Amino acid sequence: MTDRLVLVINCGSSSIKFALRSESARKPLLSGLAERLGTAEGVMNWRAGDTREQVMIGDGKHSTALASLLPLIERFADQPLTAVGHRVVHGGEHFTGAQIIDDQVIAAIEDSSPLAPLHNPAHLVGIRAAMAVLDDIPHIAIFDTAFHQSMPPHAYRYALPEALYRDHGVRRYGFHGTSHRFVASQASLLMGLEPGHGAWLTAHLGNGCSTCAILDGRSLDTSMGMTPLEGLVMGTRSGDVDPNLHSHLARTLGWNLDRIDHMLNRESGLLGLSGLSNDMRTLVAARADGHPGATLAVEVFCYRLARSLAGLAVALPRIDGLVFTGGIGENSPLTRELTVRHLALFGLAIDPAANATPPGNPARQIQAGNSPAILVIPTDEERQIAEECLVLIELANTQPMEKED
Numbered sequence: 574m575t576d577r578l579v580l581v582i583n584c585g586s587s588s589i590k591f592a593l594r595s596e597s598a599r600k601p602l603l604s605g606l607a608e609r610l611g612t613a614e615g616v617m618n619w620r621a622g623d624t625r626e627q628v629m630i631g632d633g634k635h636s637t638a639l640a641s642l643l644p645l646i647e648r649f650a651d652q653p654l655t656a657v658g659h660r661v662v663h664g665g666e667h668f669t670g671a672q673i674i675d676d677q678v679i680a681a682i683e684d685s686s687p688l689a690p691l692h693n694p695a696h697l698v699g700i701r702a703a704m705a706v707l708d709d710i711p712h713i714a715i716f717d718t719a720f721h722q723s724m725p726p727h728a729y730r731y732a733l734p735e736a737l738y739r740d741h742g743v744r745r746y747g748f749h750g751t752s753h754r755f756v757a758s759q760a761s762l763l764m765g766l767e768p769g770h771g772a773w774l775t776a777h778l779g780n781g782c783s784t785c786a787i788l789d790g791r792s793l794d795t796s797m798g799m800t801p802l803e804g805l806v807m808g809t810r811s812g813d814v815d816p817n818l819h820s821h822l823a824r825t826l827g828w829n830l831d832r833i834d835h836m837l838n839r840e841s842g843l844l845g846l847s848g849l850s851n852d853m854r855t856l857v858a859a860r861a862d863g864h865p866g867a868t869l870a871v872e873v874f875c876y877r878l879a880r881s882l883a884g885l886a887v888a889l890p891r892i893d894g895l896v897f898t899g900g901i902g903e904n905s906p907l908t909r910e911l912t913v914r915h916l917a918l919f920g921l922a923i924d925p926a927a928n929a930t931p932p933g934n935p936a937r938q939i940q941a942g943n944s945p946a947i948l949v950i951p952t953d954e955e956r957q958i959a960e961e962c963l964v965l966i967e968l969a970n971t972q973p974m975e976k977e978d
């Protein structure tokens with residue numbers, strides 16, 4: 574079979590992240606970021622192997638940025654593209670997997686926009702521009718929420734009046750689905766299980782953080798909820814707080830919703846606790862120097878992470894392994910060690926030497942002795958998106974597609 578190519582696009586309101594993936598290569602053939610779109614200072618930085626260049630996007634339009642990608646694709650692709658894969662944050666309850674984009678899929682993304690007002694409209698701008706520029710190949714949407722559509726109602730429903738769910742979609746959706754799915758399938762490979770099998774607890778720890786309980790490739794529960802604010806302590810996001818906090822702050826400090834939203838999403842988490850930084854590297858270094866705020870922030874982050882993992886364990890019949898991924902999960906031995914210390918009840922224990930292995934290593938096991946597996950697995954959401962696109966194309970070629978929705 575020839576080596577097929579997929580262009581993966583993640584379009585925001587002022588940026589487009591892209592990667593050209595081939596089926597066989599572990600690294601993208603071409604990748605980059607167009608930024609400051611919507612302004613006169615639009616700029617695109619790209620790299621392919623050791624070559625790096627910058628292109629100005631004079632009119633700052635998404636369509637211009639995508640059009641300037643075409644000659645680059647021709648330069649670095651040795652054959653025509655098979656598909657374009659678009660990351661879409663919210664698919665509501667419409668989709669359980671990747672979808673070839675047509676008018677119905679676009680309408681469903683629009684329908685889910687109230688649940689992701691910052692993301693979905695921006696994705697649509699990118700989708701429309703890309704479909705105009707690359708009009709002779711399939712465009713496929715991959716939803717962050719789709720993987721978690723396998724959660725049972727007892728995991729996804731809030732204890733709120735039913736009409737809020739029925740009429741307004743108020744429920745838990747979960748995010749980071751592409752990453753959780755990818756590392757769980759890599760975990761099966763690493764542990765020599767049947768492909769896609771196993772009972773995993775996964776922790777995606779980057780700027781945004783979430784945990785997931787996965788059984789045989791299906792998400793059974795996850796820490797994020799209706800929005801990506803629920804759950805763990807993150808870089809600048811609070812994670813779980815008492816739901817009465819909103820009314821308390823409104824009553825006692827006179828804060829309006831925008832002020833409260835901003836505080837919970839931008840001023841909280843590691844940054845709020847430490848008073849220093851949202852970056853775990855800075856906090857680990859400051860903790861070593863005895864900084865009290867950094868020490869507390871790291872402790873709260875790890876304790877709340879362990880508490881979340883322990884809670885999610887009830888969704889699984891057993892634990893085949895715990896997987897750490899994301900910038901923090903892959904690179905911070907201290908975070909892994911402090912978190913696993915709180916999980917001794919599950920027999921989980923870390924081997925200090927394996928845990929200290931320098932970052933950048935491929936997927937590896939770091940558990941001690943008889944502990945269930947503890948794995949560090951670099952995530953690769955673009956690769957997962959490209960793979961899901963190719964699986965869908967194959968399915969579409971071999972059998973008529975049944976539409977979801």
Ligand code: AMP
Pocket residue numbers: 778779780781808851852853854855857899900901904905932
């Ligand atoms: P991501 O969103 O997955 O790129 O992860 C970003 C986060 O990873 C940043 O907030 C950093 O704090 C964290 N990070 C990256 N490298 C390290 C490291 N060596 N030690 C601790 N944290 C790290």
